[in-house]
Structures are given as C-alpha cells and as structure tokens.
Amino acid sequence: MGLNTQSVGNNENLIIELFESKVLVVEDQPLNVLLLKRILSNHFKVESVESGEAAIKWCENHTPDLILLDIVMDGMGGIETCKYLKSLPEISNVPIIFITSSHENEDTCWDVGGVDFIQKPFTKKTVFNRVKTHLTIKLQRDKLTNLVFLDSLTGVFNRRYFDTHIEKVDLNAKRMNEDYALIFIDIDFFKQFNDIYGHLEGDKELKIVAQTIQKTLKRPRDVVIRFGGEEFVIVLPSTDLKGSILVTEDVIKNISALNIPHSGSNFKHLTVSAGIATLRGLKGETEILKVADDKLYISKQLGRNRLSY
Numbered sequence: 001m002g003l004n005t006q007s008v009g010n011n012e013n014l015i016i017e018l019f020e021s022k023v024l025v026v027e028d029q030p031l032n033v034l035l036l037k038r039i040l041s042n043h044f045k046v047e048s049v050e051s052g053e054a055a056i057k058w059c060e061n062h063t064p065d066l067i068l069l070d071i072v073m074d075g076m077g078g079i080e081t082c083k084y085l086k087s088l089p090e091i092s093n094v095p096i097i098f099i100t101s102s103h104e105n106e107d108t109c110w111d112v113g114g115v116d117f118i119q120k121p122f123t124k125k126t127v128f129n130r131v132k133t134h135l136t137i138k139l140q141r142d143k144l145t146n147l148v149f150l151d152s153l154t155g156v157f158n159r160r161y162f163d164t165h166i167e168k169v170d171l172n173a174k175r176m177n178e179d180y181a182l183i184f185i186d187i188d189f190f191k192q193f194n195d196i197y198g199h200l201e202g203d204k205e206l207k208i209v210a211q212t213i214q215k216t217l218k219r220p221r222d223v224v225i226r227f228g229g230e231e232f233v234i235v236l237p238s239t240d241l242k243g244s245i246l247v248t249e250d251v252i253k254n255i256s257a258l259n260i261p262h263s264g265s266n267f268k269h270l271t272v273s274a275g276i277a278t279l280r281g282l283k284g285e286t287e288i289l290k291v292a293d294d295k296l297y298i299s300k301q302l303g304r305n306r307l308s309y
C-alpha cells in the first residue's frame with residue numbers, strides 16, 4: 001500500500017513529494033482536461049480519464065494522491081462516482097475536489113466526502129492552490145499515519161495498527177459471513193542468532209524476514225504486523241484454513257530459501273515456525289489470536305521450521 005517511514009516537516013522533502021504525487025483528473029470535456037493539465041502538469045504527475053466509470057476502473061490498479069472530479073458527466077455523474085470511490089479502502093483517504101459549474105450541488109459535494117470544490121470557470125491560481133493545499137495535507141497525514149502505525153526497524157505494520165485492524169477484519173468477516181485467518185510467525189533460535197552473530201546482524205535479518213513475509217503476500221488486503229521482538233502476525237481477510245496453509249507454507253519456504261547461515265540452529269540456517277487459526281468455530285479476534293499462538297507453540301514443540309493448525 002506504498003507506506004514508508006519518512007521524517008515529518010522537512011520542506012525540501014515535501015516539495016519533492018508534491019512533485020511526485022499523482023493527481024487524477026476526471027473530466028469529460030477535452031478542453032477542460034487540457035487546461036487543467038496545463039495548470040498542474042509542471043508541478044504534479046497528472047493523469048486523466050473522461051468518465052466516472054473510467055475513474056473507478058483506473059483506481060482498481062492505481063492509488064492517486066488526489067482526485068479532481070467533474071460533477072456533470074455522461075453516465076455516472078461526479079457525485080455518484082465520489083460515493084463509490086470513497087467506499088474503496090484504498091481510496092477512502094484520497095482527497096476528492098469537485099469541479100462544479102453551479103452552486104446547486106454544493107451541499108451534496110460535502111455530504112459524499114469531497115474535501116473542496118472548484119467553481120467553473122476556474123482560474124489557474126485557484127486550481128493550483130486548492131490542489132497544492134490538499135495534497136500537502138494528504139502527504140503530511142500519510143507521514144503521521146506511517147509514524148504511528150509502522151514499525152521503524154522492519155517497515156511493516158506495528159502492534160498499534162494490529163489492534164485497530166483486527167477489529168475491523170473480524171467485524172467485516174462476521175458481517176459478510178466469511179472466514180479469515182490469523183497466522184503467528186516466530187523466528188527459530190533467534191536468541192542464539194543474536195548471541196552468535198550480534199544484535200546488529202540480528203536486526204538486519206529481522207528486517208529481511210519481515211520483508212520476505214510481506215513479499216510473499218499476494219493480495220493487497222493481506223497484512224503483516226511485527227507483533228513483538230521476533231514475532232510477526234499475518235492477517236488474511238476472506239481466507240479459509242486451506243488458503244492460509246498455502247500462504248504459510250510459502251512464507252516458511254521463502255524464508256528458508258534465503259539461506260541465512262545460523263550455526264546455532266538445528267537447520268544451520270534461519271527458519272521460522274508458524275501457528276494458524278481461522279475464525280470458523282471460534283468467537284472472534286481474541287480467541288483466534290490465542291489459538292494461533294497455541295498452534296505456534298506446538299510447531300516449536302514438534303521441532304520448528306513448520307506450521308500447525
């Protein structure tokens with residue numbers, strides 16, 4: 001989801017980030033598209049589509065930093081498009097500025113989640129400054145979110161994120177009558193690893209393990225969290241036991257395949273153990289967490305470098 005940790009409040013960084021931020025223009029009049037691009041292209045990366053439907057399609061594969069949305073368009077209008085886009089998890093935090101030619105829609109713009117609007121005919125200065133202002137707020141908010149919810153060593157989500165995330169996943173699964181999986185991952189013999197190779201080397205491998213887990217997860221909604229020292233939790237929404245076993249096998253295999261030497265391990269290279277639990281038959285997130293942890297313990301007892309469920 002494109003998160004990364006960066007310092008807050010560095011003006012030079014902000015200018016670079018603004019320059020690299022993506023603005024999606026949704027507008028059905030070619031002349032307006034041309035004008036908007038002329039105003040914005042020197043300062044931001046600008047893409048355009050000519051309908052609400054095309055905007056939705058575009059957002060399936062890209063996440064813009066800001067959307068400029070025309071209200072009156074053939075087919076799906078701007079208001080309807082905004083409502084739909086705001087319901088997508090990846091887009092829900094993206095500021096949407098409406099471009100409107102009448103005051104009629106003003107209140108509705110706010111109601112459906114718009115952050116601002118630009119009145120047609122627009123001026124260069126107003127378009128530029130509205131876009132710049134809302135992009136700046138968006139980028140700074142992203143940075144704060146990253147600082148709060150990402151683990152600074154490994155770059156994956158932290159425990160604080162887990163607490164709010166798991167609640168939502170649990171609620172959503174129950175609402176949709178779906179299963180979801182929670183997987184505990186723990187590095188094997190990691191205390192010995194630190195003792196033999198030193199803590200700095202340990203930190204380095206911890207980061208590599210985290211990123212290997214992350215890369216193994218294929219779907220955008222799959223999430224890895226650093227739960228504690230050398231323990232990670234994977235949350236897989238809309239996934240049953242069978243699916244989660246396949247993912248966990250891949251995680252174990254991919255980490256083993258890194259072939260990180262570990263002379264203190266029975267396997268002579270760095271490995272992990274896993275415990276899997278899914279919602280089916282359990283009450284909710286507290287129980288699922290406990291069961292996954294119990295299963296992890298069994299994997300350890302059975303010799304490590306394996307999964308249990």
Ligand code: GH3
Nearest residue numbers: 186187188189190191192194199202203229230300
């Ligand atoms: P097991 O196979 O049973 O999991 O053995 P283990 O040694 O991995 O487990 P234990 O829980 O006894 O030790 C975990 C170790 O992980 C303790 C600590 O040295 C190491 N560790 C935890 N957090 C960090 C960290 O942030 N950096 C480094 N380098 N090591 C860490």
Ligand code: MG
Nearest residue numbers: 028070072073
């Ligand atoms: Mg129009």
Ligand code: MG
Nearest residue numbers: 186187230231
């Ligand atoms: Mg541990």
Ligand code: MG
Nearest residue numbers: 186187189300
């Ligand atoms: Mg332990």
Ligand code: MG
Nearest residue numbers: 186187188190
């Ligand atoms: Mg361990």
